[in-house]
Amino acid sequence: MAASTLLTLSLSLSALGVTLAPPAAEGETATGEAIAVDASDGDAQAQPEASEAGEAPAEAPAEASTATPPIDEPDFEQEEAYAEAEPYDDYDYEDYEYVAPKRTMSLTNGYIGLGLAPGMTFYNQGFHPNTRFEIEGGGVLSHDTRDLGVMLGAVAHVTPYYERKAPSWGVDITSTAILGPIYVRTGIGALGGLPRRHRLHETAAAVGGVVGAGLIFDADDAMYRIGLDYDIRVNTHLEPVHTGFVTLRIGCCRD
Numbered sequence: 502m503a504a505s506t507l508l509t510l511s512l513s514l515s516a517l518g519v520t521l522a523p524p525a526a527e528g529e530t531a532t533g534e535a536i537a538v539d540a541s542d543g544d545a546q547a548q549p550e551a552s553e554a555g556e557a558p559a560e561a562p563a564e565a566s567t568a569t570p571p572i573d574e575p576d577f578e579q580e581e582a583y584a585e586a587e588p589y590d591d592y593d594y595e596d597y598e599y600v601a602p603k604r605t606m607s608l609t610n611g612y613i614g615l616g617l618a619p620g621m622t623f624y625n626q627g628f629h630p631n632t633r634f635e636i637e638g639g640g641v642l643s644h645d646t647r648d649l650g651v652m653l654g655a656v657a658h659v660t661p662y663y664e665r666k667a668p669s670w671g672v673d674i675t676s677t678a679i680l681g682p683i684y685v686r687t688g689i690g691a692l693g694g695l696p697r698r699h700r701l702h703e704t705a706a707a708v709g710g711v712v713g714a715g716l717i718f719d720a721d722d723a724m725y726r727i728g729l730d731y732d733i734r735v736n737t738h739l740e741p742v743h744t745g746f747v748t749l750r751i752g753c754c755r756d
Contacts, residue, residue: 609643612652614752618730622662622744624698633660633746637675652677656688665701669694673710679717684726686713695734695742707742709734715748724752 616635621628639654656675661668671692678685689710697703715728732744 606642606644606651609641609650610754611638611640612654612724612752612754613638614724614750616656616658616748616750618746618748620730620732620744620746622696622742624743626699629662629664629696629701631660631662631669631744633658635750637750637752639675648679648681650679652679658692660692660694662696662701667694667704669704675711682716682718684715684717684728686715686728686730687711692734695736697736697738697740705736705738705740707734707736709742713746713748722754724750724754726750726752 614637618633621630635656635658637654637656639652642651653676657672659668659670669692671690673688673690675688691708693706694704695707697705711730711732713728713730715726718725728748730746730748734742736742
C-alpha cells in the first residue's frame with residue numbers, strides 16, 4: 502500500500518516537472534558541491550570548490566615564512582691549521598741594529614795646511630813686494646753623494662816686506678766652498694805692520710778681509726790649492742790697503 506502511494510506521488514510530481522533528488526551525502530550540499538572542512542576549529546564550513554560558472558576558487562595568500570635561516574658552524578679544523586702554521590716572517594729581530602739615515606752634509610774630518618803666497622801691496626805711487634806664509638787648520642763638511650764641501654777654519658799668517666826687516670802679521674777666520682775642482686775662499690780678520698801708502702817703514706794696524714778662488718786637487722790624502730787672493734784692509738787712519746797674492750796651499754786631509 503505504501504509502495505503504491507509513493508509510486509502515485511512520483512508520477513504526479515513527474516507530470517508537474519518536479520524531480521525528487523536523493524538525500525545528500527555527508528560533506529556535500531544539496532546540489533552536489535563539496536563542503537570544505539576547516540580542521541583548525543573543528544566546525545564544518547561550506548566552501549564551494551568551484552563557482553557555478555566553473556571557475557577555480559581563489560587561493561588564500563601564503564603566510565610569510567618565519568623559519569630561522571641556518572647558521573654556519575665554525576670550522577675548528579681550519580682554525581687549528583692556522584694556529585699550527587709557521588709564521589711568514591721568521592726574521593730574528595733581536596739581531597736588528599738601527600742605522601740612522603745619513604745627513605746631506607756631515608763633518609767628515611779635520612784638516613791642517615801650509616800656504617805660500619807671493620804678492621804685492623799697491624798704492625797710487627807704486628807697490629811693495631812681499632811674501633805671505635800661512636798655517637791653517639779647521640774642519641771639513643762634505644756632501645754625502647756629491648763632490649761638494651765646506652772648509653771652516655782659522656789661518657795665521659806672517660808677511661815679510663822686502664827692503665824692511667819688520668814683517669806684518671795677523672789672523673783670519675776663513676771659509677772655503679769646494680765645488681768639484683773649484684774652490685772659493687773668504688776670510689775676515691785683523692793684522693798689523695801694514696805700510697801706509699808709499700811710506701814702507703811707517704806702519705799701522707788694519708782690519709778687513711780676503712777673497713780668493715782657484716783650483717783644488719786631491720792626491721794621496723792631500724789637498725793642493727792653487728789660486729789668487731785679494732786682500733783689502735782699512736788701517737787705523739781709515740786708509741785702504743790693497744794687496745794681491747798668488748797662492749799655493751797644501752793641506753791634509755779631506756775624505
